[in-house]
Amino acid sequence: MNTISAMNFVVDKENKTVKVDRSFNAPLDLVWAAWTQPALLDQWWAPKPWRAETKFMNFEVGGRRFYAMVSPEGQAHWSIQTFTSISPQSNFKMLNAFADKDENPELPGSEWDLRFSEQDGITNVSITIYNESLARFEQMLEMGFQGGFTMGLANLDELLKNL
Numbered sequence: 001m002n003t004i005s006a007m008n009f010v011v012d013k014e015n016k017t018v019k020v021d022r023s024f025n026a027p028l029d030l031v032w033a034a035w036t037q038p039a040l041l042d043q044w045w046a047p048k049p050w051r052a053e054t055k056f057m058n059f060e061v062g063g064r065r066f067y068a069m070v071s072p073e074g075q076a077h078w079s080i081q082t083f084t085s086i087s088p089q090s091n092f093k094m095l096n097a098f099a100d101k102d103e104n105p106e107l108p109g110s111e112w113d114l115r116f117s118e119q120d121g122i123t124n125v126s127i128t129i130y131n132e133s134l135a136r137f138e139q140m141l142e143m144g145f146q147g148g149f150t151m152g153l154a155n156l157d158e159l160l161k162n163l
Helices: 028-036 039-044 134-141 145-162
Strands: 005-014 017-024 050-055 064-070 076-087 089-098 107-117 120-132
Touching: 005 050, 005 064, 005 145, 017 145, 028 039, 028 120, 028 145, 039 050, 039 064, 064 120, 107 134, 120 134, 134 145
Parallel strands: none
Antiparallel strands: 005 017, 017 120, 050 064, 064 076, 076 089, 089 107, 107 120
């Protein structure tokens, strides 16, 4: 399986959005599973040498994923994702917020809209991330979101080769 690494990453500060388009040389069902199953998500979500640890995930409308990005030294940065809309293997939306270890969200968060499509065995994931708060948007970018997310998606490429 060849890696498809073309990625489009657009930061629109005026509209407080990030748009990411990324293609994977893998069938839609595998890519969807990698985004929606905690055991798979934890294998790629964090940029190395960090790791992701999902405490719980209920992938249904109104369900949540509570997870941490854990540093090599064991420092955990928690987040909560609340799923607001799911159309199997084509789209899901979620609210994402930083949180403390006791599941208390740090609001405001961001709204994620993920769209999946496949053509000739290549699956494209198109992601729009909107932040109501400019301060939160800038914090996300300052924390290295672009570099970290790019590394995470490269991890996903590697995982898909082995599924």
